[in-house]
Amino acid sequence: MEAALKGSKEIGFTIISMTLSLSAVFIPILFMSGLLGRLLHEFAVTIVVAVLFSGFVSLTLTPMMCSRFVHSEKEKKHGKTYNAFERFFDGMPQWLRPHVAGGHAPSGRDDAGIAGNSCRDGGFCSS
Numbered sequence: 342m343e344a345a346l347k348g349s350k351e352i353g354f355t356i357i358s359m360t361l362s363l364s365a366v367f368i369p370i371l372f373m374s375g376l377l378g379r380l381l382h383e384f385a386v387t388i389v390v391a392v393l394f395s396g397f398v399s400l401t402l403t404p405m406m407c408s409r410f411v412h413s414e415k416e417k418k419h420g421k422t423y424n425a426f427e428r429f430f431d432g433m434p435q436w437l438r439p440h441v442a443g444g445h446a447p448s449g450r451d452d453a454g455i456a457g458n459s460c461r462d463g464g465f466c467s468s
Contacts, residue, residue, distance in 0.1 A: 345408035353400060360396030364389050 370378075370385035419427075 345404035348407070349400060349404045356396055356399045360392055360399075363392045367392070 367385045367388045370381050371389070372378075373381060
């Protein structure tokens with residue numbers, strides 16, 4: 342719960358400023374006259390209400406839900422299958438390092454890029 346409150350304090354100003362600026366952009370469309378104003382009136386109302394509701398949810402419901410559903414990795418208890426996959430994936434870098442670093446790079450090129458253009462191949466070189 343403490344982390345949710347701290348996170349809300351850190352991003353609160355950003356969320357408020359984004360919500361107010363987006364609302365300020367679309368509110369003038371509400372006051373447009375003429376045919377275009379009548380056509381865009383519903384659009385402006387929908388966008389302003391959605392932006393204000395999104396700002397409210399971002400400041401209140403999202404941090405509360407994160408505090409309820411997101412827990413520390415130390416508190417989690419995993420089963421045998423999960424632990425077996427974790428050991429497998431933790432060992433992948435040690436297994437891949439000798440296989441990839443040793444012999445799969447094209448000979449004669451050193452980080453030439455995806456297309457393989459290098460000065461030796463007649464590709465573009467800046468002088």
